[in-house]
Structures are given as structure tokens and as C-alpha cells.
Amino acid sequence: MPKVIGLRCRECGAEYELQATHVCEMCFGPLDAVYDQAVMRKLVKRERIEDGPKSMWRYRDLLPVEDSVNIVTLGEGFTPLVKADRLGAELGLRNLYLKNDSMNPTNSFKDRVVSVAISWARAQGFETIACASTGNLANAVAAYAARAGLECFVFIPVDLEPAKVASISVFDPNIVAVRGNYDDVNRLCSQLLESTPWAFCNINIRPFYAEGSKTLTFETAEQLGWRLPDEIIIPIASGCQFVRHRQAARELVEYGLVRSDRVPAFTGAQALGCAPVYNAFVSGEERVLPVKPDTIARSIAIGNPSDGIYVNRIARETGGVVEAVTEEEIVDSMRLLARTEGIFTETAGGVTIGVLAKLARAGRWRGDETVVAYVTGHGLKTADVLATANGHAKRVEIEPTMKSFRQKVNI
Ligand SMILES: *Cc1c(COP(=O)(O)O)cnc(C)c1O
């Protein structure tokens, strides 16, 4: 009995057969995967999940893949949920946790969505996988296409960080470097769709891709002892994962996986240099006006976020907020996280921790709430934003002698 029975428009409710498409023909609203509730209620059980693999595929019953033989995996997910006592002490939070998604196979959250997208595409017989990317997505798509032995085209802005280009190229995909920003890349790919039989992970097969995000929240609940936290801080690019985390909380409650039916506050994090969702949130507007990105947080620099409007609805509905931080706060927060918890995150993680710190210092929490921040990418991806090691304040250079050591180092 199939679990996934079709697609439904989030705006007008129009229903579609299962296929590689992502916008409603009636109203241009986004399409979401629809599950057969009766099948799901019988299928989804804590025991089955706990007996599953130590990867996000322990949640396969809640994902749009019917047959395990098609799963394309590199062991993504089930990343550590770290209790952050030292960072928590600095911020006055006694129950602060970090979901460290930089521990994924290609070191970002994107492995979750891509593993589901490529598994779905392979099951449907697609031979070429593609994507429009700010970097991390191209990295994941190139790796998983290699793993599956599928043809791969990744479209990236021409000025992507060197570390990201290297970690994409090694998987030997076709790389199309577009002279423009991410929004230009995305527009080009949407035009290309009409004439290519390709599965663009974040465009035509987006409804299936998006579903992979839910596993991050499923795991968080399981790792907290089948309990949802009071608040979750999530970085926002397109807003795609933010929306799915709300859905994941709904499913955890609906299928009885968590005891309480209280849903967390969902809080969004953006860089002020690309803050279209934050702008709309603070002005109280429904519409999200596009901006031209200018920030070191390149992996989340989407000026025209497709799910922005839903992010703000969810933040307001659940008692969350959308906050934004400066470039300086991003780098300071990368250092703060590394210094207090030993976790090296990229600029997007700096945005998340920056927003967490800003809200904590502004007195948002009493101190005993369970707050979880999603750390979505690894620091080596954006190491160029940190000052060189030579500029490090605690560095000394010495002769290889005891005398020189004693002269220069105070211990
Ligand atoms: C893609 C990405 C996100 C968020 O993506 P959405 O488009 O909002 O789903 C967050 N952090 C990192 C590191 C990413 O690569």
C-alpha cells in the first residue's frame, strides 16, 4: 500500500497525481507531498524507528520513498544533539542544545534533502540530477549523484567560495558557473526545466526534496527522549526547511511519537545583508519583498525566498520570531561557538548562533526553557572569513629552544 498518494497545493488545495512538479497550475502556490493518513497511522511506530539504521533513514516510514532498494545513502543524519552547557552559561540558558548537522557526509544539512530527492528521482527513472545552488546543495547533489551513478549538472554562481568549488569538483559533476547571483541561477534553471528531462532537486522535485528536512526535527525530538523543545532556531534561505520543521512537529504529535501536543516556537535567523523574511516580519507585512544579497553568509543568501511568506506565518502562529544579525556578529558567533563548545560552523551557523545570542541577551528566555539551535554547515566551507592564523591574539613564534619558549610564553 503506497504511503504517498499525490501532491496538494498549499494555497488552494488543488490535488495532483504524483509527478515531478512543484507549482500549482491554478494559483502558482507550492505543492506538498500528501500521505495516506490511514496507512501512516498504522505504519509509524516508535519501535520501528528505534530499530532502524543510525541515519535519518530510521524515519523512512515518514518519507516519500516506498521501496528501500531505491534509497541512495551515505549515512546522513542522526547527527549529534549536543547539550551546550558552556555556551548556555554565557547566554543564561540552562537547557540549550545544538543539533550539529555539520557532521553530515558533505558537512551540511543539505545531505538530508538530497538523499531523499535522489532516492525519489532514481525510483522514478530519472537519469540526470541537477540543482540551482548557493554551494552546499551542489556539494551534496554531486556526491549523491556519484554514489548513485547518475549524470549530474550543478548550477552555481560564478563567484562561489574556493573551498566550496573544490569540494564540489572532486565528485566530477558537470559544473555550470553562472555569471549572476543565486536568484539568477535559479531563474535560469526554472527556464531550463521546460526543455530538459532532468530532476532539479530544489525545483521540479522540490516537494520530495523538502520532505528530507523533517528528519532534523524528528531526530531532535527522539534525542530529547521523544519530546519537542520549547523553541527551535533555524537559519532561513528559501525557508523550505523551516516550513518542513513545522510539519515534522505536527506529524510527531499526530502519530503519537511525542507525549505532549505542545508545538515549539519556531524562530528564524537571517543575515542583515540578505534579510527579506526578517524585513517582512518586523514590518508586519505579509508580502516578502526581494532584496539583493550582500553577506558572507553565502549559503543562505537567497534574495527572493519562495517559502518566506510561510516562514513568517509559522513564526507568528507558534510564538517564534525572525531575527537578523550583522556581518560582524556572524563572525563573532562562529568564534563564540568554537570557543565554548568546540564546534566549527560556517557563516550560516554564525547567523543561527548570532540570532540565538542576540535574543538571549535581549532577555527572550527565563533560562530553563529547552532551546535548540540547528547548526547546519561546517566551518571549513567558509574558513576564508576568519582572520589568518598569524593574526590570532594568542599566537607566539619562537626558536626551537627552552630559552625562547620561557621568554615568550607565560605559563
Ligand atoms: C540550504 C541551507 C540552509 C537553509 O535552507 P532553506 O532554503 O531555508 O531550506 C541553512 N543552512 C545551510 C548551511 C544551508 O546550506
Ligand SMILES: [Zn+2]
Ligand atoms: Zn493552487
